[in-house]
Amino acid sequence: MNSTPSATRDRPEHPKHPELPERRVPVWDLPTRLFHWLTVVLVAAAYVTQRMNWMQMHVRLGETLLALVLFRILWGCFGSETARFSRFVASPRKAIEHLRHVLRREPDVQVGHNAAGGWMVLLLLALLLVETLTGLYDNNDIADEGPLSEIVPAKIANAIAGLHAWGWDVLAAAVVLHVCAIAVYALVKGHNLIGPMLSGRKRLPASVRAPARASLWLAALLMGLSGVVVALLSAYI
Template identity: 65%
Template sequence: MDADEPVNSEKQATRPVLVWDVPTRLFHWLVVVLVAAAYASAKLNWMDWHVRIGEALLALVLFRLLWGIFGSETARFHGFLRAPAAAWRHLRHVFQREADLQVGHNPAGGWMVLLLLALLLGEALSGLYVNNDVADDGPLTQWVPAWAANAITALHTILWDALLAAVALHLLAIALYAIAKGHNLLRPMLTGRKLLPARINPPRPASAMLALLLLIVSAVATTLLAMYL
């Protein structure tokens, strides 16, 4: 009985830690809503709404890229991007049940975030050009040869299909981690908090004012791109 006491006390020495800040969580769930809205608006041929949704997505992605440089510790790219070998080593143990002690993205999840951001950025930028090309109101459209314009239009469709595939893979990974490893990846992205051992230091957050400033910069950049792309 005495031998078990240290183990039990270690299990109980946990506390809720804020691992995901509000800007990161808002970005995540707004992207979920906007991607679904983009799909619905395209199917219903509500193209005016589709364009507005694409511009909102672009502003959010630009914000997330800036937040990945200047934001909170768990949001910064240098904090979660690891070598591909590290991601592979992590995936080799994906079916091993163990305590979830990860603060932020795991090595494989970090690459998934990068892939999703790249696909969202490419889809939004190509969509802006396609919209301007169809309406002939983009100052760059007259300088782009027909074959390039057609390639960009085709790319917009290809990236959308790739984005849907990546989203499906992301959802599959969440389910796999829940079933195989017993890790609930969804709850921390909702509440921001995770139960972690007291010995693990909380990540450093960034200020809300900085997030607001970066969002304004991203919105201005999106407006300029929509006018000149």
């Protein structure tokens, strides 16, 4: 009996075929890319303003960041195909299976987030949401707003402040992990994850279908709605 079946099973999941034509496929829409890079800038600015004790600016940055996070959650439900949670959130089993091959060098044929990257997106969004929401309450005395500060028991207020401080440390660790993962994919697997997030396009086999995109008007509407929600939260919390 020959060993052909065994050899077939041992092949990489996505074998490289140099003879197959490629084309630049639009994979990331403008709202998703703007959210990504604005979040990078705002998180860095929030860290600097906190260290410099520029708390008024720190609060404004936090509110803007919360509006962006709320927008991304809405965009994950109603936005473009690669931005939707239903499109990129895989089962934990698939994420673990993907990580088993993280050190295997192979061509990048992934249209959007991979199975493990999808869970990282959820983790970062959850941490950003917790950090910005607790920050609204923790810093409400700076803006002389927030009726809840007068009725919430001191123990709960202290717990919220502690969660805000603890959440920042966890968020920083998650960001470091995210950056390290990007470096591993670049150096070990040969996958450029930053380029497509800048240009929106990625070189993929010509047979790959371009993902559907939602309207920029819808993005503007959802961003406006997110801003209104944050304004109301800021006034009440």
